[in-house]
Amino acid sequence: MVSRTKYKVKFYDTDLMKVIHHSNYIRWFEIGRVELLRKVGVTLEEMMDDGYVFPITEVEAKFHHPGTFDDELIIETTPTALTKVKMEFDYRIIRMDGDKETVLVTGHTQNVYTSMKTGRITRLPEKYMVRFAKAMEE
Amino acid sequence: MVSRTKYKVKFYDTDLMKVIHHSNYIRWFEIGRVELLRKVGVTLEEMMDDGYVFPITEVEAKFHHPGTFDDELIIETTPTALTKVKMEFDYRIIRMDGDKETVLVTGHTQNVYTSMKTGRITRLPEKYMVRFAKAMEE
Amino acid sequence: MVSRTKYKVKFYDTDLMKVIHHSNYIRWFEIGRVELLRKVGVTLEEMMDDGYVFPITEVEAKFHHPGTFDDELIIETTPTALTKVKMEFDYRIIRMDGDKETVLVTGHTQNVYTSMKTGRITRLPEKYMVRFAKAMEE
Amino acid sequence: MVSRTKYKVKFYDTDLMKVIHHSNYIRWFEIGRVELLRKVGVTLEEMMDDGYVFPITEVEAKFHHPGTFDDELIIETTPTALTKVKMEFDYRIIRMDGDKETVLVTGHTQNVYTSMKTGRITRLPEKYMVRFAKAMEE
Numbered sequence: 001m002v003s004r005t006k007y008k009v010k011f012y013d014t015d016l017m018k019v020i021h022h023s024n025y026i027r028w029f030e031i032g033r034v035e036l037l038r039k040v041g042v043t044l045e046e047m048m049d050d051g052y053v054f055p056i057t058e059v060e061a062k063f064h065h066p067g068t069f070d071d072e073l074i075i076e077t078t079p080t081a082l083t084k085v086k087m088e089f090d091y092r093i094i095r096m097d098g099d100k101e102t103v104l105v106t107g108h109t110q111n112v113y114t115s116m117k118t119g120r121i122t123r124l125p126e127k128y129m130v131r132f133a134k135a136m137e138e
Numbered sequence: 139m140v141s142r143t144k145y146k147v148k149f150y151d152t153d154l155m156k157v158i159h160h161s162n163y164i165r166w167f168e169i170g171r172v173e174l175l176r177k178v179g180v181t182l183e184e185m186m187d188d189g190y191v192f193p194i195t196e197v198e199a200k201f202h203h204p205g206t207f208d209d210e211l212i213i214e215t216t217p218t219a220l221t222k223v224k225m226e227f228d229y230r231i232i233r234m235d236g237d238k239e240t241v242l243v244t245g246h247t248q249n250v251y252t253s254m255k256t257g258r259i260t261r262l263p264e265k266y267m268v269r270f271a272k273a274m275e276e
Numbered sequence: 277m278v279s280r281t282k283y284k285v286k287f288y289d290t291d292l293m294k295v296i297h298h299s300n301y302i303r304w305f306e307i308g309r310v311e312l313l314r315k316v317g318v319t320l321e322e323m324m325d326d327g328y329v330f331p332i333t334e335v336e337a338k339f340h341h342p343g344t345f346d347d348e349l350i351i352e353t354t355p356t357a358l359t360k361v362k363m364e365f366d367y368r369i370i371r372m373d374g375d376k377e378t379v380l381v382t383g384h385t386q387n388v389y390t391s392m393k394t395g396r397i398t399r400l401p402e403k404y405m406v407r408f409a410k411a412m413e414e
Numbered sequence: 415m416v417s418r419t420k421y422k423v424k425f426y427d428t429d430l431m432k433v434i435h436h437s438n439y440i441r442w443f444e445i446g447r448v449e450l451l452r453k454v455g456v457t458l459e460e461m462m463d464d465g466y467v468f469p470i471t472e473v474e475a476k477f478h479h480p481g482t483f484d485d486e487l488i489i490e491t492t493p494t495a496l497t498k499v500k501m502e503f504d505y506r507i508i509r510m511d512g513d514k515e516t517v518l519v520t521g522h523t524q525n526v527y528t529s530m531k532t533g534r535i536t537r538l539p540e541k542y543m544v545r546f547a548k549a550m551e552e
Contacts, residue, residue, distance in 0.1 A: 010303070010306070010310075011154070011306055011310060012153060012159050012161060012306060014153050015149060015152050015154070016152035016153070016154065016156040016206070016207060017462075017467050017469070018154040019154075021150050022440070022469075022473065023150060023437050023438075023440045023441045023444075024437075026436070026437045026440050026473075027288045027437045030286070030287055031286055034286075034287060043346075044287065044345070045346075048431075053431050055436075055477060055480055056436045057476065057477050058476050058477070059436065059440075059473070059474070059475050059477075060473070060475075061473050062471065062472050063469060063470055063471050063473075068154070069320070070319075070321075148441070148444070148448075149444055149458065150441045150444060155329050155331070157331070160302070160332045161299050161300075161302045161303045161306075162299075164298070164302050165299045168299075168424070168425055168426060169424055172424075172425060181484075182425065182483070183484070191293050193293070193298075193339060193342055194339055195338065195339050196337070196338050196339070197302075197335070197337050197339075198334075198335070198337075199334070199335050199336075201331065201332055201333050201334070201335075204331055207458070208457075287430070288429060288435050288437060290429050291425060291426060291428050291430070292425070292428035292430065292432040292433075292483060297426050299426060344430070345430060
């Protein structure tokens with residue numbers, strides 16, 4: 001599954017070089033994975049209610065072109081691994097300009113699961129696996 | 139008591155008009171009141187451990203001069219009311235330029251106390267009042 | 277004219293009290309006034325190309341109820357003065373819950389115009405007044 | 415040269431999982447490289463006055479342990495390449511707890527130089543190389 005979420009760049013997303021501050025793209029990766037998981041019925045609320053948090057353990061991003069205020073962006077998210085021990089996603093942040101698409105940023109993240117009780121890395125229960133399998137389908 | 143906390147403006151605090159984005163001053167008011175309360179031995183951790191949260195209910199700010207990247211600021215915080223039902227503070231954000239001081243922003247905030255159990259507005263216990271009285275001294 | 281813009285609360289908008297950090301509402305006021313001005317054909321780009329910046333000079337907000345992650349919000353913006361010397365707006369940030377609307381935050385801002393050349397407060401040219409008049413209509 | 419800059423975690427740096435939102439560490443990498451460059455006399459202002467911007471092209475981070483509100487952090491920055499075509503840095507974000515140091519995050523960034531006139535990637539003039547050499551010394 002590939003999830004595409006729109007985001008319109010806000011004035012407050014820019015910095016004095018008149019472009020989007022790069023830390024915002026890292027935040028928008030999060031929007032992308034939240035939306036993708038929601039599409040297969042997995043919400044942060046359910047996971048937290050079940051006693052899991054899922055801290056991010058790795059992030060990588062390459063910045064190809066600068067974006068700026070008022071740009072119409074697509075956050076494109078593709079899961080590359082959704083298992084009992086981790087979630088991994090690829091991202092492309094794309095600027096839409098009529099029919100023209102410009103890839104501004106590409107990236108990758110990894111999250112693992114941690115038990116809220118023990119504070120230690122843990123495995124996610126079986127019940128999530130069907131939904132994860134759906135997300136991993138083409 | 140007047141509390142003065144230093145803050146050096148970061149690149150990421152700016153926007154495309156090449157000045158500090160105004161929402162940051164609202165965040166820096168928070169730094170100011172946290173530091174003032176700490177100086178009289180009141181920490182957010184203790185209040186939360188005691189079952190209280192203290193949401194902000196009002197904020198006002200006047201922006202007199204723009205600040206920018208690398209400015210050396212002072213967040214000056216003065217409590218105007220610290221009671222069982224609310225906390226109120228006045229703020230001045232001052233840019234230091236050698237001996238010269240320029241007031242960039244003035245402001246005021248109000249917080250009230252809410253019980254984490256009931257979610258309702260509540261009164262703070264007596265034990266905080268001695269420390270609050272100290273903060274209210276000249 | 278009243279402008280209504282949707283905003284879905286992001287994970288990164290929250291703080292450790294599990295609610296929206298209050299500084300974000302101040303940022304969302306900005307989204308509201310940008311969108312309202314765009315609806316009558318006034319863009320920040322045109323104003324900046326004409327040599328004007330329009331720093332915010334005052335903000336006031338009252339926080340009535342906390343919001344949190346995943347809330348569906350409406351940023352409601354109403355101009356109260358759009359003249360050659362200033363822009364003033366009222367805001368309501370409303371949480372939508374099916375048919376139920378809860379006003380989370382109300383606020384007010386004022387911006388003035390500054391010449392990029394002189395750095396001083398200035399008057400906006402006549403050409404903007406027709407569009408401003410349209411925005412002020414019921 | 416290794417540069418160490420202190421940072422005390424603010425309330426507004428946290429999210430509803432009660433830890434520092436990961437995007438903030440990416441911002442703090444920026445604080446680290448700005449301070450390191452300043453120590454050898456290179457400022458963003460001079461580079462911009464000379465007509466250069468230096469967009470970030472790559473960022474990588476590994477998150478080892480969560481941090482939270484009030485943590486005393488050290489942003490440790492080590493340049494790994496400072497040439498006419500790029501700047502590369504390694505980072506460690508360390509939590510100080512008395513004598514105990516815990517590495518929360520490690521990372522790496524790359525910036526390249528772009529001409530403000532042409533918008534294209536360019537080489538930095540010779541004059542910066544002496545200062546860069548100093549920064550690269552042990």
